[in-house]
Amino acid sequence: MLPARIDFQELKARFHAAGVAPRAARESLFPTAIPGIDALLGGGFPHGSLVTLEGRGSAGARSIAAALLAQATRRGLGAVIDGGELYPPSLEAAGVRLDRLLVVPAGTPVRAARAADLLLRSRIARVVVMAVGSGPPVGRGLRAAVWTRLANLAQKAGAILVVLCSRAIAELSAAATVCLSCRVAQPVHTGTRGIWGVFAGYELQAELRKHKVRMVG
Numbered sequence: 001m002l003p004a005r006i007d008f009q010e011l012k013a014r015f016h017a018a019g020v021a022p023r024a025a026r027e028s029l030f031p032t033a034i035p036g037i038d039a040l041l042g043g044g045f046p047h048g049s050l051v052t053l054e055g056r057g058s059a060g061a062r063s064i065a066a067a068l069l070a071q072a073t074r075r076g077l078g079a080v081i082d083g084g085e086l087y088p089p090s091l092e093a094a095g096v097r098l099d100r101l102l103v104v105p106a107g108t109p110v111r112a113a114r115a116a117d118l119l120l121r122s123r124i125a126r127v128v129v130m131a132v133g134s135g136p137p138v139g140r141g142l143r144a145a146v147w148t149r150l151a152n153l154a155q156k157a158g159a160i161l162v163v164l165c166s167r168a169i170a171e172l173s174a175a176a177t178v179c180l181s182c183r184v185a186q187p188v189h190t191g192t193r194g195i196w197g198v199f200a201g202y203e204l205q206a207e208l209r210k211h212k213v214r215m216v217g
Helices: 007-016 036-039 059-075 087-093 109-124 144-157 168-174
Strands: 049-054 079-081 101-105 127-131 161-164 179-188 198-211
Touching: 036 087, 036 179, 036 198, 049 059, 049 144, 059 087, 059 127, 059 161, 059 179, 079 109, 079 144, 079 198, 087 101, 101 109, 109 127, 109 144, 144 161, 144 168
Parallel strands: 049 161, 049 179, 079 101, 079 127, 127 161
Antiparallel strands: 179 198
């Protein structure tokens, strides 16, 4: 159950003492460090944006979210509102610094929205990932006004709010700055073919469905 109150001021003081800057930087774009994705976006995700990462199975979406969190925790803080979608050891393997990652458990969309509201208003994290419920459609039960509010809070904080989903509902898509659909194209192996090959990852295909800053052809 989500705590009624989270003392973000205490968290800020603790991370300041450790030499970590909690406030999001004000550069215009936030790169993922995935060349193909950054090229598709024109350099990265805009600061102050609500982003949907959509994809059946969501392996590709989780990979992009992990890349964003890795970039965020290099110089500041990241946050995950998690219903069991993301696995901390996998995030660490993707380059995320777990000592700079705040994980907030939330098992329902309503609790996830409340947690996102608190995190964005606190301005403690550069990237906030909502990973609650992989079944379609994500966000059912949340009014359009909720997504609009979260989008406005992300803009004011200069942060990136990322929502992982198989497919976003209309209310979420309308409020989003960027909607990116991604899927795993094919696995990549090293070594010999067949049972002696070693799985090295997979190729990711992405389609930019919406970008309020750039024109999508």
